[in-house]
Amino acid sequence: MGGGVDVPRSSSYPMVEVPAAVDIVLSQAERVLEGEHVELEEVADRVLFEDVLAQGDVPPFRASIKDGYAVVQAEGPGIYDVSGEVTAGRQSHTAVGNGKVVYVTTGAPVPDEADAVVQVEWTKPAEEPGKIEIITGAPKVGHDIRPVGTDVKKGQTILSAREEVHMAEVGLLATCNVRNVPVYKNARVAVLSTGDELVEAGGELGFGKIVDSNRPMLLAAVGSVGGIPVDLGIATDEEQAVTSAFMEAMLKSDVLITSGGVSMGNKDFIKPLLARYGTVHFGRVMMKPGKPLTFATIEPNAFSEGVPSSRKLVIGLPGNPVSCFVCFHLVVSPLIRKLSGFRSPHNPRVMVRTKMELKLDPERPEYHRALVSWDVGQRALTAVTTGIQASSRLLSARSANGLLVLPRADRTLPVGEEVEAILIGQIL
Numbered sequence: 001m002g003g004g005v006d007v008p009r010s011s012s013y014p015m016v017e018v019p020a021a022v023d024i025v026l027s028q029a030e031r032v033l034e035g036e037h038v039e040l041e042e043v044a045d046r047v048l049f050e051d052v053l054a055q056g057d058v059p060p061f062r063a064s065i066k067d068g069y070a071v072v073q074a075e076g077p078g079i080y081d082v083s084g085e086v087t088a089g090r091q092s093h094t095a096v097g098n099g100k101v102v103y104v105t106t107g108a109p110v111p112d113e114a115d116a117v118v119q120v121e122w123t124k125p126a127e128e129p130g131k132i133e134i135i136t137g138a139p140k141v142g143h144d145i146r147p148v149g150t151d152v153k154k155g156q157t158i159l160s161a162r163e164e165v166h167m168a169e170v171g172l173l174a175t176c177n178v179r180n181v182p183v184y185k186n187a188r189v190a191v192l193s194t195g196d197e198l199v200e201a202g203g204e205l206g207f208g209k210i211v212d213s214n215r216p217m218l219l220a221a222v223g224s225v226g227g228i229p230v231d232l233g234i235a236t237d238e239e240q241a242v243t244s245a246f247m248e249a250m251l252k253s254d255v256l257i258t259s260g261g262v263s264m265g266n267k268d269f270i271k272p273l274l275a276r277y278g279t280v281h282f283g284r285v286m287m288k289p290g291k292p293l294t295f296a297t298i299e300p301n302a303f304s305e306g307v308p309s310s311r312k313l314v315i316g317l318p319g320n321p322v323s324c325f326v327c328f329h330l331v332v333s334p335l336i337r338k339l340s341g342f343r344s345p346h347n348p349r350v351m352v353r354t355k356m357e358l359k360l361d362p363e364r365p366e367y368h369r370a371l372v373s374w375d376v377g378q379r380a381l382t383a384v385t386t387g388i389q390a391s392s393r394l395l396s397a398r399s400a401n402g403l404l405v406l407p408r409a410d411r412t413l414p415v416g417e418e419v420e421a422i423l424i425g426q427i428l
């Protein structure tokens with residue numbers, strides 16, 4: 001007798017709306033945030049866990065703003081003996097004042113006796129060797145000198161907890177002599193594909209086999225939003241295989257992303273497994289594609305004494321590759337960004353004008369893959385569909401930089417309609 005006679009005919013999981021699902025995931029993420037110290041070279045694009053104070057004054061000494069001569073301002077124009085020079089980081093000066101000046105370059109420490117700098121353009125060589133003539137004197141005391149700590153004072157808070165570190169902030173940390181930087185830990189995110197039909201890319205395709213596209217795609221995506229990817233390979237559709245991969249994830253990662261096996265089939269083991277060891281917060285979401293999207297948390301010691309050692313988050317993505325793609329952007333990417341400390345982990349949203357008719361889905365809101373660009377003529381953001389939106393067709397995700405949020409309705413949207421778009425890439 002064939003299988004599938006005794007399978008359930010309806011899902012026991014209530015359908016949740018997408019915003020509620022995202023809120024549930026992010027609120028569970030809040031409980032597992034952790035910090036660590038990293039070297040300056042590793043801090044780019046991460047988020048600060050604590051405030052950071054300047055380790056020293058910037059500049060650490062009175063610095064010349066110009067290439068010129070360090071002078072006593074009150075002595076004014078006239079002929080001066082150049083008694084020495086201070087270039088950035090080096091010095092050989094004797095004295096300033098009483099007819100003497102010292103040559104200084106931009107950024108060099110100004111000798112203590114000097115109270116102003118006269119730029120070279122305001123001077124000329126004097127007839128006598130080793131002397132110069134100051135034609136225009138420094139207008140006031142302090143002229144062209146940056147006092148100690150003008151840019152940053154020692155002990156000043158230069159960056160605050162939860163602030164993002166990018167190019168300028170890396171420079172600021174370095175300039176303030178901060179080497180070990182407190183940041184949120186990046187989550188270790190394990191990726192597991194499930195299915196007897198799957199083979200690695202480049203492998204032999206026997207009867208009914210297809211290439212595992214979800215895992216390479218998800219591993220790449222995890223890295224691109226700041227997670228640390230952990231490859232768990234492919235588990236066959238056997239309870240034992242899925243359970244042991246799940247156990248491995250509990251040891252090696254903070255978050256587990258599975259794909260496949262979350263729907264209604266007789267080999268769909270993910271939901272029962274998660275329910276056995278943890279709490280399934282939702283198992284169906286009102287979205288197209290991505291309906292069987294599942295989220296669970298596993299408490300410490302759920303398997304045995306010490307395993308897992310901390311709370312784990314598990315996202316069960318549907319097997320269809322485009323469903324994976326959409327669910328990653330809507331739920332997984334905000335989760336990873338939240339765990340990395342980002343204050344606003346969501347993708348930006350904009351309003352766009354559609355450039356073609358769009359048939360709406362009467363049952364589920366659709367996240368329609370599109371190319372969003374700036375239309376010079378219309379002076380507006382516009383969107384073009386990526387074509388047939390089948391959840392198996394990865395070409396519909398190719399180059400997509402937006403997900404159009406299309407309402408559930410039994411009608412067709414006309415051309416030029418304003419719709420919301422979630423940006424998942426740079427606007428063209």
Ligand SMILES: Nc1nc2c(c(=O)[nH]1)N[C@H]1C(S)=C(S)[C@@H](COP(=O)(O)OP(=O)(O)OC[C@H]3O[C@@H](n4cnc5c(N)ncnc54)[C@H](O)[C@@H]3O)O[C@H]1N2
Pocket residue numbers: 193194195197198210211212213214215259260261262263264265268289290291292317318319320321323391
């Ligand atoms: N009776 C019902 N059947 C289905 C329903 C339903 O409500 N009732 N929902 C459909 C929807 S919507 C989706 S989405 C899929 C999700 O199913 P699963 O998550 O259980 O995924 P699988 O059945 O394992 O696979 C679906 C599809 O995707 C291919 N796949 C799986 N893994 C990969 C991979 N790593 N790389 C590439 N392709 C993959 C798999 O071969 C299947 O073609 O369920 C519908 N069914």
Ligand code: MOO
Pocket residue numbers: 287288289290291292318320323391
């Ligand atoms: O929700 Mo499924 O992801 O429509 O194909």
